[in-house]
Amino acid sequence: MALTESNEFEIGAFAPDFTLINTIDNTTIQLSHNKGENGTAIFFICNHCPFVIHVNEELVRIANDYKTKGINCIAISSNDVVNYPQDGPVLMKENAEKLQYPFPYLYDETQEVAKAYNAACTPDLYLFDAELKCVYHGQLDNSRPGNNIPVSGEDFRNAIDVLLQDNTILENQKPSIGCNIKWK
Incomplete structure (x- = not known):
């Protein structure tokens, strides 16, 4: 596994719109029609990454905790499924159902969405x-x-709480760290 930090994405920049297939129910999801009333969280994840496996339950808790507060969550997998078949749509659906994802789990087959977000x-x-x-x-x-540090979601939860309270921007934002996206 290649340890990779997230790339820069400008704070204040608009989310690039996208339309992708939700592997859970085979519906089409367009970001602009599925944004939250008060905010939207987008998670680039996959099935096999040990960093994602480590935080999956907390992502589910966050989505459930903030759904009633107008925050929608959307997960996207952009990995190359030819070389990483465990991240393919059928197994994405199985994983989402097993973990009871309360959010859509979208497949970015062309990897264009990951590129638009500069996801790493x-x-x-x-x-x-x-x-x-x-x-x-x-x-x-x-x-x-x-x-051995317990998963708490502290940084992301704090960002959501600040957004819901007064919509200010957090100054200190530590990059995410995980496996690199598996590019084609």
Whole structure:
């Protein structure tokens, strides 16, 4: 596994719109029609990455905790499924159902969405306000596989709470760290 930090994504930049297939129910999801009333979280994840496996349950908790507060969550997998078949749409659906994802799990077959977001790793986490302007792009928390720090979602939860309270921008945003996206 190649340890990779998230790339720069300008705070204040608008979320690039996309239309992708939700592997859970085979529906088409367009970001502009599925944004949250108060904000939208986008998670670039995959099935096999140990960093994603480490935080999956917390991503589910975050989505469930903030759904009633007008925050929609969307997960996207952009990995090359030819060389990483465990990240293919059929197994994405199985994984989402097993983990009870309360958010769509979209397949970015062309990898164009990941490129538009300058995504680099899994997990790569973004938070956008009600107008889809980026307010946070960074880590979930300080926990990593093997470092014995419990997964809390502290950094990402704090970003959502600040957005919901007064829509200010957090100054210190630590990049996410994980496996590199598996490019074609």
